[in-house]
Amino acid sequence: MTSDAHDFSQGAAFVEGRYVPAREARVSLLDWGFSRSDVTYDVVHVRHGGFFRLEDHLDRFERSLAGFRLAPPYSRAEIAAILDRCVALTGLRDAYVAMICTRGRPRVFGSRRPADCDNLFSAYAIPWIDVIPLDVQARGAHLHIASVTRIPAASIDPTMKNYHWGDLTRGLFEAHDAGADTAVLLDTDGFVTEGPGFNVFMVRGGEVLTPDRGALEGITRRSVLELCAMTGLPARIAPLRREDLMQADEMFCTTTAGGVMPISRVDGHIMSNDAPGPVSLRLKELYWQKHAEGWHRTEVNYAAAETVTVSPAA
Structure with a gap:
C-alpha cells in the first residue's frame, strides 16, 4: 500500500486503505458512524517525536471496540503501524493522532441489522491541539x-x-x-x-x-x-x-x-x-x-514513512 505524491504537512489520514492529506479524508453519508454515531475512537499524542502511552491508548481502544461490538479489519500491530505512518508522513514532531472505527455501510441497503455492516477503520495525524488555548x-x-x-x-x-x-x-x-x-x-x-x-x-x-x-x-x-x-x-x-x-x-x-x-x-x-x-x-x-525524560515513550519511525505497508488482517 503506497501513498501518492501529496502534501501531508498539515495532516495525514488513512481511509479505506489509502493515505491521503487529512483535509481530503471523507466518510460516507451511509456509514452508520455518521448517521447514527455508531462509532468509537481513541486519541494519542506525539510530543517531540514520540508517542505518549501508545500501548495504553491501544488497550483502551480495544476495550471500546469490544464494548461497541466493533471489529476493524486490522490487527493491533497493524493499527499501531498505521498511526506511526500517519505521523511519519506529516513529519510533525508534535501531533494529535486519532484512531477511529465506524460501523460502516450496510451491505444490504436499508438494513437495520448491525451485523450487515462492514466495520471501517480510519486514522489521522494533525498538528498539535490544545483544547484549552x-x-x-x-x-x-x-x-x-x-x-x-x-x-x-x-x-x-x-x-x-x-x-x-x-x-x-x-x-x-x-x-x-x-x-x-x-x-x-x-x-x-x-x-x-x-x-x-x-x-x-x-x-x-x-x-x-x-x-x-x-x-x-x-x-x-x-x-x-x-x-x-x-x-x-x-x-x-x-x-x-x-x-x-x-x-x-x-x-x-x-x-x-x-x-x-x-x-x-x-x-x-x-x-x-x-x-x-x-x-x-x-x-x-x-x-x-x-x-x-522519555516516560511511556514510543519513538515515531519517521524514516519508514514511505516503506511501511499494511494489509487487512485475515
Missing part, C-alpha cells in the same frame, strides 16, 4: 457548571470513547453564553462527571480529587494520579458534587490534547487569587518533565 491556561480557565445533565452511563458507557456529544455541546453553548471558557456536567443525581473532552480535578486541603463516575477513564487522568503517587501527594478518585467544586482551593482539567490545564474560576468561585494554583502548576510541570 495556551493563553487561557496561563491565566487559568473559567469553568461553568452546566445545567445540562450528562447522558446516563446506563445508556452510553462513558468509559468507552464515543461521539455522543449532544449534552456536552449544549453545556459548551451554556458556558460560552455565561462568559466562561468551557463546562463541566453533573449527572442526574448531581454528581460531577466530566467536561467536553477532559477530566476534572480539584484540590482541597492539599488533597487531589477527581470524580468517580460518569467520566472517561482518561490516560492523562491516570498519569496525574501516578505522578501524585510518585511525589507523595495525596490523591484519590471520589464522589464529588457541585458544592465540592465551589469549595475547591484549586482546580485543573486533563486531556491528551493539552495535558494538565489549570482552572482559576468555577462559576462565581475564584481560586488561587484568580490564577493557576501551586499544585496544578507543579503537576503540569512534572507531567511535561516526565515526557522529556
